[in-house]
Amino acid sequence: MSFDPWKLARKEVLDLPVYSPGRSPEEIASSYGISDCVKMASNENPLGPSPLALRAILENLERCSVYPDSHSQELRSALSQKLGVSPEMILVSHGADEAMDLIAYAFLDPGDEVVVAHPTFTSYELAALTMGARVIKVPLRNYRQDLKAMLAEVSEKTKVVFVCSPLNPTGTVVMREEWEKFLENFPPSVLCLLDEAYVEYVDEEARFDSLSYIRSHPFLIISRTFSKIYGLAGLRVGYSICSPEIREILEKVKLPFNVNQLGQIAAKAALEDQEHLRRSREVNARGKKRITELLEELGLDYVPTQANFILVKNGRFPDLYQQLLRKGVIVRDGVPLGIPGHIRITIGDQRQNDRLEEALRSLVREERKD
Ligand SMILES: Cc1ncc(COP(=O)(O)O)c(C=O)c1O
Numbered sequence: 001m002s003f004d005p006w007k008l009a010r011k012e013v014l015d016l017p018v019y020s021p022g023r024s025p026e027e028i029a030s031s032y033g034i035s036d037c038v039k040m041a042s043n044e045n046p047l048g049p050s051p052l053a054l055r056a057i058l059e060n061l062e063r064c065s066v067y068p069d070s071h072s073q074e075l076r077s078a079l080s081q082k083l084g085v086s087p088e089m090i091l092v093s094h095g096a097d098e099a100m101d102l103i104a105y106a107f108l109d110p111g112d113e114v115v116v117a118h119p120t121f122t123s124y125e126l127a128a129l130t131m132g133a134r135v136i137k138v139p140l141r142n143y144r145q146d147l148k149a150m151l152a153e154v155s156e157k158t159k160v161v162f163v164c165s166p167l168n169p170t171g172t173v174v175m176r177e178e179w180e181k182f183l184e185n186f187p188p189s190v191l192c193l194l195d196e197a198y199v200e201y202v203d204e205e206a207r208f209d210s211l212s213y214i215r216s217h218p219f220l221i222i223s224r225t226f227s228k229i230y231g232l233a234g235l236r237v238g239y240s241i242c243s244p245e246i247r248e249i250l251e252k253v254k255l256p257f258n259v260n261q262l263g264q265i266a267a268k269a270a271l272e273d274q275e276h277l278r279r280s281r282e283v284n285a286r287g288k289k290r291i292t293e294l295l296e297e298l299g300l301d302y303v304p305t306q307a308n309f310i311l312v313k314n315g316r317f318p319d320l321y322q323q324l325l326r327k328g329v330i331v332r333d334g335v336p337l338g339i340p341g342h343i344r345i346t347i348g349d350q351r352q353n354d355r356l357e358e359a360l361r362s363l364v365r366e367e368r369k370d
Contacts, residue, residue: 012110012132019122020336028330037328038352043168043198043309045231046349047283049266050276053232056269057262068261071251075259075268079239082271085211088244091251092267094258096197096225096238100127103160103193103221105253108133113157117145119169119338121195124162133159143170143303143311147182154187161186164195166202169337169344171305176208183217191246193221197238198307200229200277201284206306211241218243226263228308229280230270235263284308287347294357298364309346311339317363327359 006014022041029035072092080087093099100123108114110132116124118137125135134157138150145167154161163182165174174182186192194210214220221242227233237259240250270276291310295302301313314320314334321333321343334342345356 012130016126016129017122019126022332023325023330025330028325028328032325034326034328037330038348038355039330040346040348040352040356041330041332041344042233043228043307043346044233045229045280045308046287046347046352047231047276047280049231050270050273052273052276053230053266053270056265060262060265063261063265066261067257068259068264070256070258072259072264075237075239075264075271078268078271083211083241085214085241086244089214089241089247091240091242091247091254092259092264093223093238093240093254094260095227095236096195096223096240097123098236098254098258099221099223099238099240099250100124100162100193101130102250102253103191104128104131104133106249107159107191111157112159113155115150115153115158115161117150117162117164117167120145120162120164121168121197122338124193124195128160140167140170143167144172145174147174147178151182151185154190158187158190160191160193162193162195164197166198166305166307168197168307169309169332169334169339169342170303170311171198171307171309172303173202173206173306175206179208179210179213183213183220186217186219188219191219191221192217193223195223197223197225197228199224201281201308202306214241214243218245221246226267226270229277230267231276231280232263232266232270235260235266237263237267283349284347287349287353290353291345291347291356294360298360300360309344311342311344314341314343316367320363323363324356324359327362329356329359 025037025039028037075092076087076090079090104127108131112133113136114128115136118139128135136153210222221240223240225238303311332344334340
């Protein structure tokens with residue numbers, strides 16, 4: 001009899017959907033023979049990392065031979081100063097993604113429930129399913145999370161409610177009033193994760209100080225990342241802010257050296273680089289204006305966004321994702337994101353936005369010829 005590892009794997013693992021990431025230019029070059037693709041699919045920063053982070057990495061390359069600080073103390077202390085919360089309330093993780101896993105490992109038993117919006121960022125669901133928890137999905141209303149309906153799904157089995165703002169994949173945000181109402185009605189025996197991976201892109205008018213609610217609402221965990229505006233997606237560094245007790249519990253299940261040496265060093269340097277942050281916001285704002293004006297001109301519907309990506313309806317181009325791909329522009333198809341009939345475009349720099357514009361205009365020209 002031959003060895004079959006599938007027979008040994010847990011049922012939850014066998015049933016787990018596989019995460020499908022944005023495709024890389026190298027993959028598209030080899031499968032479609034298209035060179036010179038632009039990737040506008042994974043909400044990375046088109047400016048790349050902060051020059052201060054790059055310099056810090058280069059100056060510290062030799063430290064690769066020693067284990068990193070298992071508690072990311074220096075980075076936590078820098079974050080603590082920046083955010084005005086004590087280091088005991090900060091957990092640094094291997095990307096914000098790891099925070100979702102840690103919450104699941106630490107708190108979810110088989111049969112427990114979590115409540116999420118649908119669609120939302122898929123890591124919440126994957127983390128919960130891995131532990132055998134049930135995922136209750138609450139449909140969006142007009143591309144926004146329906147917090148009231150999400151609260152209505154909380155039962156005695158619920159352990160965590162996951163809220164994402166700005167919401168991936170729509171780019172809509174939770175507004176202060178609805179957030180406060182949500183917290184007022186939130187059951188104090190359940191955890192709430194507020195995922196703010198894109199918070200630095202949010203316009204002033206739509207922003208509120210989410211951290212100020214943690215002390216009065218100890219069930220809250222707020223997760224953020226260095227992968228987006230800080231341009232360090234490849235180094236995998238995220239952080240969460242929560243009560244010291246929750247941090248202590250999550251620390252128990254994390255790997256001892258969860259955040260690599262260069263990641264900790266680069267993130268600390270990136271945090272200081274106000275100029276890079278300012279430029280990144282500016283490039284995004286310019287790109288957002290340009291892309292939304294273009295979509296309006298071409299008659300393509302989109303969801304107004306507070307993030308560095310835009311959700312666009314396929315409309316009269318049912319195969320928009322593939323059509324753009326054939327023109328060397330890689331975006332995300334709505335199907336794996338749980339929102340068929342749409343694509344999600346990461347706002348790029350001028351060169352990437354030029355390519356997107358060229359591709360969309362040529363689709364419209366080809367349409368007219370048909
Ligand atoms: C909403 C949201 N949260 C978290 C993450 C994960 O970020 P990280 O790269 O820090 O794991 C992403 C990445 O795309 C995201 O879109």
